[in-house]
Amino acid sequence: MTRSDVSDVIVIGAGMVGAMTAYHCAAAGLRVTVLERDAVAGGTTSACEGNILVSDKEPGPELDLALLSIRRWQELADELGADSLEYQAKGGVVVAMSDDTGAGLTAFTASQRAAGIDAQDVSSAQLREREPNLSPDARSGAYYPQDAQVQPMLATARLLRAVRDLGGTVRTGTEVTGFVERGVATSAGIVHAEHVVNAAGTWAGQVSELAGAPVPVLPRKGFILVTEPLPRTIRHKVYTAEYVANVASSDAGLETSVVVEGTKAGTVLIGASRERVGFDRSMSLPVVRKLAAQAIEVFPFLADVALLRSYLGFRPYCPDHLPVLGPDPRVPGLVHACGHEGAGIGLAAGTGHLIAQVLTGKEPDLDLTPFRPHRFEEAPA
Amino acid sequence: MRFTFDGKAIPAEPGQSIGAALIAAGHRSWRRTRIDAAPRGIFCGIGICHDCLVTVDGAANRRACLVEAAEDMRVTTQEGAGRAELEC
Amino acid sequence: MPNSSAERNEYDVAVIGAGPAGLAAAAAAADTGVSVALVDSGPRPGGQYWRHRTGDDGTHHHDWAEFTRLRARIREVDHLAEHAVWHIEPGFTVHATGRDPVRARRLVLAPGAHDRQLPFPGWTLPGVYTAGGVQALLKGHGVLAGKRIVVAGTGPFLLAVAAGLLDAGAGVAGVFEAGTPAGFARHPLAVAGALGKLGEGAGYLRVVGRRYRTRTMVIAAHGTGELSGVTVAKVDANWQVVPGTERDVACDALAVGYGFTPQLELPLQLGCATRLDADGSLVATADDRQMSTVEGVFLAGEVCGVGGSALAVTEGLIAGRHAAGVSAGSRLLRRRRAQRRFAGALHQAFPLRRGWLDRVGADTVVCRCEEVRHRAVTAAVDDLGATDPRTVKLLARPGMGLCQGRVCGFATACVVADRLGRTLIEADLRGLAARPVAQPVTLGELAG
Numbered sequence: 001m002t003r004s005d006v007s008d009v010i011v012i013g014a015g016m017v018g019a020m021t022a023y024h025c026a027a028a029g030l031r032v033t034v035l036e037r038d039a040v041a042g043g044t045t046s047a048c049e050g051n052i053l054v055s056d057k058e059p060g061p062e063l064d065l066a067l068l069s070i071r072r073w074q075e076l077a078d079e080l081g082a083d084s085l086e087y088q089a090k091g092g093v094v095v096a097m098s099d100d101t102g103a104g105l106t107a108f109t110a111s112q113r114a115a116g117i118d119a120q121d122v123s124s125a126q127l128r129e130r131e132p133n134l135s136p137d138a139r140s141g142a143y144y145p146q147d148a149q150v151q152p153m154l155a156t157a158r159l160l161r162a163v164r165d166l167g168g169t170v171r172t173g174t175e176v177t178g179f180v181e182r183g184v185a186t187s188a189g190i191v192h193a194e195h196v197v198n199a200a201g202t203w204a205g206q207v208s209e210l211a212g213a214p215v216p217v218l219p220r221k222g223f224i225l226v227t228e229p230l231p232r233t234i235r236h237k238v239y240t241a242e243y244v245a246n247v248a249s250s251d252a253g254l255e256t257s258v259v260v261e262g263t264k265a266g267t268v269l270i271g272a273s274r275e276r277v278g279f280d281r282s283m284s285l286p287v288v289r290k291l292a293a294q295a296i297e298v299f300p301f302l303a304d305v306a307l308l309r310s311y312l313g314f315r316p317y318c319p320d321h322l323p324v325l326g327p328d329p330r331v332p333g334l335v336h337a338c339g340h341e342g343a344g345i346g347l348a349a350g351t352g353h354l355i356a357q358v359l360t361g362k363e364p365d366l367d368l369t370p371f372r373p374h375r376f377e378e379a380p381a
Numbered sequence: 382m383r384f385t386f387d388g389k390a391i392p393a394e395p396g397q398s399i400g401a402a403l404i405a406a407g408h409r410s411w412r413r414t415r416i417d418a419a420p421r422g423i424f425c426g427i428g429i430c431h432d433c434l435v436t437v438d439g440a441a442n443r444r445a446c447l448v449e450a451a452e453d454m455r456v457t458t459q460e461g462a463g464r465a466e467l468e469c
Numbered sequence: 470m471p472n473s474s475a476e477r478n479e480y481d482v483a484v485i486g487a488g489p490a491g492l493a494a495a496a497a498a499a500d501t502g503v504s505v506a507l508v509d510s511g512p513r514p515g516g517q518y519w520r521h522r523t524g525d526d527g528t529h530h531h532d533w534a535e536f537t538r539l540r541a542r543i544r545e546v547d548h549l550a551e552h553a554v555w556h557i558e559p560g561f562t563v564h565a566t567g568r569d570p571v572r573a574r575r576l577v578l579a580p581g582a583h584d585r586q587l588p589f590p591g592w593t594l595p596g597v598y599t600a601g602g603v604q605a606l607l608k609g610h611g612v613l614a615g616k617r618i619v620v621a622g623t624g625p626f627l628l629a630v631a632a633g634l635l636d637a638g639a640g641v642a643g644v645f646e647a648g649t650p651a652g653f654a655r656h657p658l659a660v661a662g663a664l665g666k667l668g669e670g671a672g673y674l675r676v677v678g679r680r681y682r683t684r685t686m687v688i689a690a691h692g693t694g695e696l697s698g699v700t701v702a703k704v705d706a707n708w709q710v711v712p713g714t715e716r717d718v719a720c721d722a723l724a725v726g727y728g729f730t731p732q733l734e735l736p737l738q739l740g741c742a743t744r745l746d747a748d749g750s751l752v753a754t755a756d757d758r759q760m761s762t763v764e765g766v767f768l769a770g771e772v773c774g775v776g777g778s779a780l781a782v783t784e785g786l787i788a789g790r791h792a793a794g795v796s797a798g799s800r801l802l803r804r805r806r807a808q809r810r811f812a813g814a815l816h817q818a819f820p821l822r823r824g825w826l827d828r829v830g831a832d833t834v835v836c837r838c839e840e841v842r843h844r845a846v847t848a849a850v851d852d853l854g855a856t857d858p859r860t861v862k863l864l865a866r867p868g869m870g871l872c873q874g875r876v877c878g879f880a881t882a883c884v885v886a887d888r889l890g891r892t893l894i895e896a897d898l899r900g901l902a903a904r905p906v907a908q909p910v911t912l913g914e915l916a917g
């Protein structure tokens with residue numbers, strides 16, 4: 001066994017979650033090896049939007065993780081350079097297109113404020129001050145100064161670069177094919193470590209089965225539209241209040257509620273749909289049409305703007321819509337960091353921080369009980 | 382037939398693209414890029430590269446090599462991403 | 470003719486692309502009696518090869534007789550001009566911008582190719598054109614790109630462009646061929662003979678004559694704001710500059726091209742399998758009937774391998790017949806075999822050599838749309854750990870702009886593969902070629 005094949009921690013998956021976990025572990029002094037079957041950020045991290053949101057979260061454990069994550073993202077932007085991650089604390093604007101939705105939104109923001117989110121109710125006039133190109137039909141809304149954005153692939157690649165600079169190893173093109181005593185078998189031989197972190201995203205269910213400790217992580221398909229580059233016409237991440245209802249929904253059918261945002265490159269991203277159709281990679285025109293229509297409802301000027309491309313990804317979701325975090329009591333040494341669904345970019349910072357605390361024997365800043373890996377096997381109370 | 386290019390009259394033959402007419406009139410570049418503000422004109426000439434963008438009668442990002450010139454068409458140069466009408 | 474197909478917008482066969490391959494496919498399918506739509510973004514049939522203006526009598530065109538023959542044969546075909554196809558759904562529904570969807574039971578994809586470009590210092594200066602672009606300006610619009618034009622790159626197409634320019638009275642300051650078509654023929658005249666077989670006549674070389682220089686490349690373009698000249702140099706067999714041979718040539722236009730890049734977006738949208746062809750292009754895989762790996766989707770012309778117009782016509786005739794459910798005769802198959810052999814020989818005669826990569830400076834723009842410089846591409850590999858062109862694209866943005874990597878995709882893939890110390894593979898090109906939206910379409914149109 002060569003020295004380089006022994007680490008303190010193996011992280012399976014070089015997506016945002018794996019990279020964050022590896023970075024926090026390496027920064028805490030652990031020897032880390034990241035194993036990725038594809039390329040850097042080759043999974044869902046290369047097929048998402050990079051929103052770091054608190055605005056869409058209801059009070060509960062996910063919100064606690066989101067608040068911790070948003071603080072960590074801000075610190076990381078200071079440590080690594082906001083520009084190098086294309087991190088922008090641009091704030092979120094949620095728009096109610098009807099008075100009914102507006103009333104619901106006001107109630108929602110009240111509950112969010114109570115839970116520690118900076119959620120500000122705004123009038124239609126204030127909305128237009130924030131977003132001059134917004135539809136005149138927008139009735140009221142909420143402003144969330146904490147919402148931010150990052151370029152997910154770039155951030156992942158930078159973090160993995162930092163891991164290497166801290167003495168860690170990143171092996172792409174290396175698939176984990178099984179678990180062995182204190183380590184894993186890969187397509188390029190056996191790698192040993194005290195701990196193995198399952199950060200395999202939407203494929204974490206398969207990896208958990210290889211380990212003999214299954215966790216139910218399933219794909220939830222989403223499309224994103226990308227427009228031609230525009231001047232800075234959209235300042236915040238803007239979405240309709242209906243989005244909040246969809247995120248938490250368990251409906252298997254198609255749901256779309258639009259999130260519109262500008263990027264540093266000038267393109268506008270329009271996302272995202274949510275469908276449970278397995279790993280079906282086909283393009284669906286009806287979904288794309290619906291997203292376009294919803295975006296135009298919020299920003300009418302987009303009707304004349306060209307669609308440049310579209311892409312799709314598969315969110316890793318668990319039946320209860322919470323991620324799976326922490327040591328698995330069924331397999332000593334196995335730790336999970338997966339199932340972040342449509343918020344893995346945002347939640348990755350807190351996730352990496354907590355997993356590193358666990359692996360260095362510290363008390364985690366957040367109670368991990370709601371995220372425990374074996375919760376799906378427990379008899380309902 | 383004539384169209385205007387930044388207010389100046391440019392002659393064009395029927396069927397000719399805006400870009401071809403501009404080249405025939407001695408213009409090789411008519412756009413500045415978003416990032417480097419570098420001058421660009423026609424490159425591929427067949428609608429592939431999007432280098433030749435102009436604003437035509439107020440519509441940004443039209444490909445000068447594809448759009449046929451028409452009488453009294455108002456063609457203007459495009460700075461960056463164009464769309465000066467939108468509030469930024 | 471009253472045509473219920475047209476009324477319902479439903480056809481037995483839809484042919485996409487009205488160049489030599491598509492025209493032939495439409496003609497061959499229509500001859501069997503099925504209903505055929507010929508869909509093309511241009512206002513007139515002909516594609517790049519027979520690009521012409523209204524009222525053009527064909528004087529300056531090659532194989533014009535073939536064109537008029539094919540055009541006569543498509544009288545029963547619904548020619549849907551100015552239909553820019555942006556997406557095809559399985560089944561098949563063809564979506565063109567601003568048009569009603571066209572439905573067809575079978576498809577023939579014949580979208581052709583565009584010039585392949587290799588970046589070099591100064592290539593973004595206005596006045597630098599693709600060779601095909603200079604030809605299109607002339608054939609399609611009657612405009613000369615400049616008063617003193619340099620033609621450069623590699624491949625027999627350069628001769629066609631230069632001859633056309635000279636024929637139209639342009640000043641051609643030089644025709645610089647990077648290769649030595651030696652493996653194929655020792656003497657430029659043999660190239661001309663070969664071109665004759667392509668149906669383009671030895672006349673090209675006679676016209677171009679002493680202006681034709683082999684093993685010579687444009688290594689930089691100069692000018693403040695616009696092109697005023699180029700530096701050319703002798704190169705060795707690997708396209709490395711022979712020191713001391715650099716010289717400046719004044720010009721106001723450069724027509725440059727290094728072969729062709731087939732347009733793969735439609736086959737990829739439909740899920741067709743691809744392969745890397747002998748000339749380094751990503752092409753869609755076709756069987757003996759010209760069918761792709763997707764049932765009912767046939768291919769003709771450059772999408773299944775760059776081979777010139779004569780081969781494209783043959784493939785189109787075969788594809789059109791099979792798409793109509795009738796098999797092609799053995800004569801066509803024999804002709805295709807011979808023409809493919811010849812295309813293969815041409816690829817061997819005009820290969821790309823890696824020397825060009827060494828002249829792409831850190832500062833040279835690789836992606837024109839997003840203005841991504843070579844240094845950003847290599848940094849994505851060296852610093853950010855990218856191991857393939859798609860990852861580089863997502864990290865550094867080459868290929869993310871308006872042209873969606875059509876211009877820079879091939880070069881980006883070459884730069885990345887070279888940086889990783891390996892040769893180009895199919896997956897490299899495929900990672901940059903998928904375009905679910907083949908033409909810009911407004912969100913308003915999408916929303917309906």
Ligand SMILES: Cc1cc2nc3c(=O)[nH]c(=O)nc-3n(C[C@H](O)[C@H](O)[C@H](O)COP(=O)(O)OP(=O)(O)OC[C@H]3O[C@@H](n4cnc5c(N)ncnc54)[C@H](O)[C@@H]3O)c2cc1C
Nearest residue numbers: 013015017043044045048051176201222313343344345346
């Ligand atoms: C359309 C869409 C929009 C989204 N928008 C947002 C957003 O705005 N904000 C947000 O926070 N989140 C968003 N998400 C969700 C976010 O993308 C995911 O939650 C996040 O990327 C998950 O990161 P990950 O590292 O867990 O997974 P991944 O990025 O998928 O990484 C897992 C990696 O594990 C590798 N792997 C799997 N199995 C093995 C094995 N056996 N051996 C080795 N490697 C293996 C995979 O190749 C992959 O690279 C969106 C998702 C979609 C689909």
Ligand code: FES
Nearest residue numbers: 424426430431446
């Ligand atoms: S010159 Fe390339 S698109 Fe017009």
